Amino acid sequence: MIKTQFIACAGLAMLLASVSPSHAQSSGLSEDESSPSRFVRVPELTYYFDRPAKNMMEELPLGNGRLGMLSDGGLTHQKITLNESSMWSGSKDAEALNPEASKYLSEIRELLFAGKHKEAENLIYKTFVCGGKGSGHGSGAKTPYGSYEVGGFLHLNWGSYIPCSSYKRSLDLNHGESKEVIEVAGRPYRMKTLYSSYISDVNVINIYNQTPAARQDTLRLSMSRPENGYSSVRDGFITLSGSLPNGRGGQGLSYAIVAKPLLLHGGKLITRGNELLIVDAPVIQILIAHNTNYYNPQLSLVEEGIDQIMAAAGTSPAALESDHRQAFAESMTRVEMRIGNSNTVLEGLPIDKRLAAYHKNPAADPNLATLYMQFGRYLLLSSTRPGALPPNLQGLWTNLVQAPWNSDYHLNINLQMNHWPSEKGNLSESVQPLTSWVEGLGPSGHQTAQTFYKGKGWVTHILGNVWGFTAPGEHPSWGATNTGAAWLCQHLYNHYLYTQDRAYLERVYPIIKGAAQFFQSTLVKDPNNGYLVNVPTTSPENHFIAPDGSTVAVCAGSTMDNQIIRELFTNTIASARILGEQAFADSLALLLPQIKPTTIGPDGRIMEWLENYKEVEPHHRHVSHLYGLFPGNEITRERTPELITAARKSLDARGASSTSWSMAWKINFRARLGDAEKAYEVLNMLLRPVDAIDPKTGKPYGSGSNNNLFSSHPPFQIDGNFGGSSGIMEMLLQSETGSITPLPALPKAWKEGMISGLKVVGNATCSLAWDQSRPGKLTQFTLVAHATYKHILTLPKELKDYKLRLNGRLLDVKALTEDGRIHLPLMHPGDRLILSRR
16 A cells, blocks of 8 residues: 555646646646657656665755765665765854965965966965965865865664574655665565655655564664764654864864654664664554754754754645655656656666666667756755755765765856856746845955955855855865855856846846956956956966966956856846946946966967966866856857867867866857767766776776766765766857857767756746757747747758747747847747757
8 A cells, every 4th residue: 555655646646737727837848749848757766775775976866956865785783874964063263264365465476477386385375375284185074174075974773683584775856756665585575765854854764664674673763963963862863963073172063963763653663772662563654854953053953953853743644745755756857858768677686787878888878867867856846945055066965974075065067057047947036045145245355355455345165154254265276266255146147048037137236347447446456458357366277388388377357267267257247237337337348358368379279278278187177268168158159169269279289188167068068069969978988987998098987977967076976966967958058149049069879869857048948859850850849938039040951931920920030040049939838849840
């Protein structure tokens, strides 16, 4: 009965999602034959293991945007890792401000302008760094900077060995739920479902003991943490609580995890020390609340957890699960995708075996790319939500007290990459936590601007945490990059472009304006070329060979800085004019021509620095000087063909194989270039198993995908997942370069398919289908408007024989075509444009 109910709920949720009016509007699905998904089967968004996990990289991630879980699926000892996105050690760090730094700023600039790079770098290393310990060089758990930390572990221990004949541990992406099924002698023995409730905000574990032997096998429940945790049992609740270090020898943030098992159909609950023992229970529901005092220092954490559990316990288990599944599916099913016909053999393999098979023959399993794209959307939905924090370097999943690089918010690409799927992936609400976090940086960023630069507005550098750290990093080769705020503002302005929400623009305009004011007040004229430059700075984490032969990182201006600052000024000007601040817009417009344009060097590549320096690492993982190609949009095939050629040559020289997040970035680059096969090649590298052997070295690649699909830097960094998901969408549809462009980089291996519900600039959703056996490939295209906007459409050049209808009315395409692009009539909410082949 339980298994049947589970399947029925899944089918009902999928059915409701496919026919509800709200879903049809958000995804752009059509009620008629123009809908690409009407007559095709969309692959199931699940993957599974046929054994317990060997390590965290085989555990299945669950989350509701604030809470998260990882389960190893153990047979006799099961460990559940518990996470909450505000579990941070550390505290606000007044010592990070270094009042002595600004005294040396002029001298540093003069040395750089004089070509004395090594002298300037030596001086900046000594003077122009944060005060205190900074991030602890990535190990800051015991410093004021802090680290994101594991919440704790829930242990489920059974006494008896289980001679299972079948084992399956699966993750359902559409519904945010994991299922574990164990059979003994070919018959059901025990089943579990796990999810982080999107509605009730508690973690839920349901255990169904399906035989007398399973019921009689005593279950022992306990919780633990490596440090700073005290576990106790009282009145049927297990509590794990404590305080994390503030980095100054005292206590910082406090937390409490409360768990309660409910015996829904009888059984015995026994307290023994710090454990709860359960015996003879057919059905066990474990509810887990996890809170910190980050949002409310006065919160009584244990009582809050008990209240959350009792509220959830007041809902029937079936309704609790159904409510979560439907809410999660509402967001996930906004976008649907299919490539070719499903390969039931390969798609039916355990995920580790499926990854290995894909590495040998990618063309045989094209829908692994579908799964990976949707997995990125799943991770975003699971690791952030309005009212919580943005996803960190590991989303919200870690099993460590000292997470790699503190699992913080790196601002020279990583946090930004985490949000690349947000808008186009129809999860615009996931930008709200980022917006709130950026707003919170304002006071600290203003102090940093004044203290280090004597500048106006606000600034932040490469490092970000939950305590408002905005100072330069402790090592200038990477820590001097100060365009973090400007890059973040791109996401705020893009959110306005995608949503057309004027109230949101009014909210974020002071942030965007403040970031622009900083550079307006700190850019200085380079006496060598007459351009305004940002100095000191770097091209993130990269080094060059100076004219005197020294290896340095710090420079006067960099191509990435110019591109980001130019973009910031352009977006601020547009925002100011919309909101009536014409004078400020005009003041920034005067500066734009004084910033050096993106320049092609003698070798035909885009120069990374203002001078034609030679890079120390030709294959460096950062490709920062191509920011203007992606995520920026100043380099486009339509407007700047010569820069496109130079960008392609730069990318060829950089190479494809790298860390996973770098490869993910390169997929997006290649998609913008229109290099379909190159994009596909890098995507296949991103999907290779981390233990696959590199024939050049005879050693495992290390980068690629872990068995649970977590992206590997190495180690695990979630930005590769988000960047890869974005890249797949960019290969199929683009809208940020000035027009809506379907199929800009469709590889030959994706012979036919469909994708629906992608969001485009101007607040509209698009659905499309393709068939490479037909001229022009594009077979169906639907655009549904959700705001008043005038869209521009660029169709494949080979597509000749088609018709466009707006709300059923045939359009005169020739009359609307200009420069090869179709300038559509003004569209209003609810308007529908349909392309059909003749």
